[in-house]
Amino acid sequence: MKILEKGGVTAAKGFRANGIHCGIRKNKTKRDLALIVSDVPASAAAVYTTNLVKGAPLTVTKKHLENGRAQAIVCNSGNANTCNADGIEIAEKMAALTADALGLDASDVLVASTGVIGQRLSLEPIAAGMSALVAGLGDYSDEAAEGIMTTDTVKKDIAVEFTLGGKTCRMGGIAKGSGMIHPNMATMLVFITTDAAISPALLAKALSSDIKNTFNMVSVDGDTSTNDTVTLLANGMAGNAEITDEKSEDFAVFMQALNTVTVHLCRMIAGDGEGATKLLECLVSGALDEENAKAVAKSVICSSLFKAAMFGADANWGRVLCAIGYSGARVDVMKVGVAFESKAGKVEVCRDGAGIDFSEEIAKEVLSEKEINVLITLGDGNASATAWGCDLTYDYVKINGDYRT
Amino acid sequence: MKILEKGGVTAAKGFRANGIHCGIRKNKTKRDLALIVSDVPASAAAVYTTNLVKGAPLTVTKKHLENGRAQAIVCNSGNANTCNADGIEIAEKMAALTADALGLDASDVLVASTGVIGQRLSLEPIAAGMSALVAGLGDYSDEAAEGIMTTDTVKKDIAVEFTLGGKTCRMGGIAKGSGMIHPNMATMLVFITTDAAISPALLAKALSSDIKNTFNMVSVDGDTSTNDTVTLLANGMAGNAEITDEKSEDFAVFMQALNTVTVHLCRMIAGDGEGATKLLECLVSGALDEENAKAVAKSVICSSLFKAAMFGADANWGRVLCAIGYSGARVDVMKVGVAFESKAGKVEVCRDGAGIDFSEEIAKEVLSEKEINVLITLGDGNASATAWGCDLTYDYVKINGDYRT
Numbered sequence: 095m096k097i098l099e100k101g102g103v104t105a106a107k108g109f110r111a112n113g114i115h116c117g118i119r120k121n122k123t124k125r126d127l128a129l130i131v132s133d134v135p136a137s138a139a140a141v142y143t144t145n146l147v148k149g150a151p152l153t154v155t156k157k158h159l160e161n162g163r164a165q166a167i168v169c170n171s172g173n174a175n176t177c178n179a180d181g182i183e184i185a186e187k188m189a190a191l192t193a194d195a196l197g198l199d200a201s202d203v204l205v206a207s208t209g210v211i212g213q214r215l216s217l218e219p220i221a222a223g224m225s226a227l228v229a230g231l232g233d234y235s236d237e238a239a240e241g242i243m244t245t246d247t248v249k250k251d252i253a254v255e256f257t258l259g260g261k262t263c264r265m266g267g268i269a270k271g272s273g274m275i276h277p278n279m280a281t282m283l284v285f286i287t288t289d290a291a292i293s294p295a296l297l298a299k300a301l302s303s304d305i306k307n308t309f310n311m312v313s314v315d316g317d318t319s320t321n322d323t324v325t326l327l328a329n330g331m332a333g334n335a336e337i338t339d340e341k342s343e344d345f346a347v348f349m350q351a352l353n354t355v356t357v358h359l360c361r362m363i364a365g366d367g368e369g370a371t372k373l374l375e376c377l378v379s380g381a382l383d384e385e386n387a388k389a390v391a392k393s394v395i396c397s398s399l400f401k402a403a404m405f406g407a408d409a410n411w412g413r414v415l416c417a418i419g420y421s422g423a424r425v426d427v428m429k430v431g432v433a434f435e436s437k438a439g440k441v442e443v444c445r446d447g448a449g450i451d452f453s454e455e456i457a458k459e460v461l462s463e464k465e466i467n468v469l470i471t472l473g474d475g476n477a478s479a480t481a482w483g484c485d486l487t488y489d490y491v492k493i494n495g496d497y498r499t
Numbered sequence: 500m501k502i503l504e505k506g507g508v509t510a511a512k513g514f515r516a517n518g519i520h521c522g523i524r525k526n527k528t529k530r531d532l533a534l535i536v537s538d539v540p541a542s543a544a545a546v547y548t549t550n551l552v553k554g555a556p557l558t559v560t561k562k563h564l565e566n567g568r569a570q571a572i573v574c575n576s577g578n579a580n581t582c583n584a585d586g587i588e589i590a591e592k593m594a595a596l597t598a599d600a601l602g603l604d605a606s607d608v609l610v611a612s613t614g615v616i617g618q619r620l621s622l623e624p625i626a627a628g629m630s631a632l633v634a635g636l637g638d639y640s641d642e643a644a645e646g647i648m649t650t651d652t653v654k655k656d657i658a659v660e661f662t663l664g665g666k667t668c669r670m671g672g673i674a675k676g677s678g679m680i681h682p683n684m685a686t687m688l689v690f691i692t693t694d695a696a697i698s699p700a701l702l703a704k705a706l707s708s709d710i711k712n713t714f715n716m717v718s719v720d721g722d723t724s725t726n727d728t729v730t731l732l733a734n735g736m737a738g739n740a741e742i743t744d745e746k747s748e749d750f751a752v753f754m755q756a757l758n759t760v761t762v763h764l765c766r767m768i769a770g771d772g773e774g775a776t777k778l779l780e781c782l783v784s785g786a787l788d789e790e791n792a793k794a795v796a797k798s799v800i801c802s803s804l805f806k807a808a809m810f811g812a813d814a815n816w817g818r819v820l821c822a823i824g825y826s827g828a829r830v831d832v833m834k835v836g837v838a839f840e841s842k843a844g845k846v847e848v849c850r851d852g853a854g855i856d857f858s859e860e861i862a863k864e865v866l867s868e869k870e871i872n873v874l875i876t877l878g879d880g881n882a883s884a885t886a887w888g889c890d891l892t893y894d895y896v897k898i899n900g901d902y903r904t
Binding site: 144145146147148174176177178179210211212213214398399402403405406408410411412413415416418419420425427444446447448449486487488490491492493494495 | 821853892899
């Protein structure tokens with residue numbers, strides 16, 4: 095497994111992409127329409143938000159994915175196309191417009207939208223921009239990554255190279271995150287492409303299995319969004335023998351590549367959470383089982399009080415204990431240990447459920463770094479879990495106090 | 500039912516209180532030790548946080564309440580006496596010190612603590628201050644209310660007068676809230692006293708039934724605290740016939756008085772949430788059943804995104820829909836309606852799950868008030884629920900970025 099210098103959705107063979115400003119957003123310097131196209135039909139799988147209020151694009155994408163195949167993804171930012179009376183019609187037309195321009199069947203085009211909820215999405219700028227978007231298709235993953243950003247401050251991508259049956263394969267992805275980020279597949283837009291050959295059924299299995307430990311373990315603000323989707327296209331152009339056996343070595347390698355891509359994007363999404371100054375990684379070990387480990391890790395990463403303390407580089411570990419206590423996990427509080435770690439060092443702050451003496455000075459240094467690990471040991475068993483989040487800052491409030499204007 | 504001009508725990512006959520600065524807090528202008536005493540033994544009931552991590556005082560209070568009787572409550576602020584190796588011993592000694600000074604049995608003294616978690620609570624200032632605390636007992640509910648405050652900015656109290664069997668009764672309470680406030684009895688310290696006569700069994704029933712619709716419906720930050728307790732003392736000095744029948748008219752009147760006190764304190768706690776500039780009241784109607792109504796109301800009030808939008812007076816109703824969608828409630832999204840209301844007027848923003856035209860100008864006026872009602876109609880049935888919360892502001896982050904210093 096090699097991480098490539100240039101990441102994104104065009105790293106894999108036979109994928110082109112582009113992103114333009116078409117006019118959905120008022121700011122003309124922000125791209126607002128992205129397109130990803132495979133040269134040939136690809137196996138395709140997606141997972142969606144669990145929110146009952148679902149963006150209209152999800153309904154259309156689900157329908158188009160019924161056969162496990164797709165060839166293009168079109169995505170706009172600036173408007174979520176959600177809670178609009180004619181949303182589904184608009185999303186269908188968006189797919190049809192794209193299909194026409196690419197010479198594809200509309201059912202091979204997947205649709206995504208992100209941005210403000212409850213404002214009608216006008217097709218006009220999308221229709222007007224489509225020919226330029228398609229004409230400009232090429233090795234432009236960066237432009238596509240920019241086109242899907244909302245309040246993100248950095249473009250998020252990665253690509254890896256791996257080998258299946260002697261054939262070099264690549265997989266790469268782009269993501270947008272920032273706000274309305276919370277566990278249970280409700281967390282973001284992620285588009286991943288690979289040239290590996292894999293059956294639609296196993297592709298779906300790989301994705302739904304991977305996200306349980308990756309995208310479902312990310313929280314920025316506890317708000318489960320309405321539009322979020324992770325989509326994975328596999329076009330087979332690497333020439334490997336199609337993966338069809340879940341127990342094969344090839345499937346294991348594929349899963350490993352996928353996990354490398356998704357963990358990287360998770361960390362990028364959490365670290366670039368709205369207003370965030372710090373990436374928080376919570377590692378829980380010694381849990382009774384995985385379910386309890388995950389519940390503890392998520393609860394800590396979601397605590398507003400803990401997140402605010404991390405912003406202030408304040409080793410207020412009592413808030414970690416508090417969040418463990420209300421997580422719903424089965425935990426023996428008297429066995430809990432907590433330590434903070436960063437590249438500045440490590441400081442143990444709690445053992446057997448009670449505080450221990452530690453240097454506030456060293457703790458401040460450890461917590462002043464950009465990436466903080468919160469290490470929790472439960473002493474109840476052997477299961478572990480990791481969750482990713484970010485600090486709660488003035489800028490989160492600022493960004494969300496007046497988002498629509 | 501009459502709301503008295505002067506509220507608090509000394510409104511009812513036979514209750515005295517006091518609050519002093521004894522030295523737990525560094526700031527000498529802040530009272531940090533409070534005492535409430537009944538002249539005679541009282542029926543007593545309490546409900547506690549559901550957090551697995553429980554403050555040591557709760558363990559001691561629970562034990563002392565086993566017989567359903569108590570005569571005094573001692574409470575310190577500035578230190579939660581939680582996650583300390585010798586916490587229970589300290590809490591027991593705090594009860595014993597108080598009992599000695601009052602000439603009571605230690606088992607008739609209830610103990611509470613609030614403040615930072617995980618720092619050893621020193622008994623020295625408490626022991627040193629006890630004689631002054633007891634000597635000063637009188638009609639000093641305000642001083643007691645101040646003594647239990649942490650990051651609260653206003654003292655919280657109320658008292659009501661009502662009649663049972665021709666006898667005038669009174670009930671009054673004090674509360675502290677502010678941070679680590681979240682549903683499931685994990686929300687605050689509340690002490691309520693009444694001179695009505697009621698059996699311990701019915702008192703416990705009244706309290707546990709009332710909090711389901713009051714204190715369990717308040718959220719400031721989604722963090723379920725470790726120490727929170729609502730305690731109710733009834734000393735019978737009003738001279739009414741003891742309430743022993745759950746189906747009696749007297750019990751209904753008692754419940755009504757209790758509800759008036761608790762709703763008032765809920766609103767005060769939510770409105771004075773850490774950093775809050777606005778009280779948010781979410782009223783859900785037309786739900787399938789009460790459980791679904793409550794889930795929706797709580798979810799909206801807990802959404803960081805919605806709370807930040809309210810801070811910015813931004814009518815971003817999409818975030819209300821989003822929070823309804825991930826609430827876990829059974830809801831037909833296509834029937835949801837949303838309106839915002841305050842003393843500046845009312846503005847409907849969503850009908851049948853989709854946005855409707857509204858004046859952004861009027862919406863801004865409505866949302867610029869200090870008390871905002873969020874009215875949600877579900878169209879699924881006849882159940883309703885109310886939840887209370889507050890906006891998310893820069894000051895919440897400021898207060899919690901460096902709480903311990």
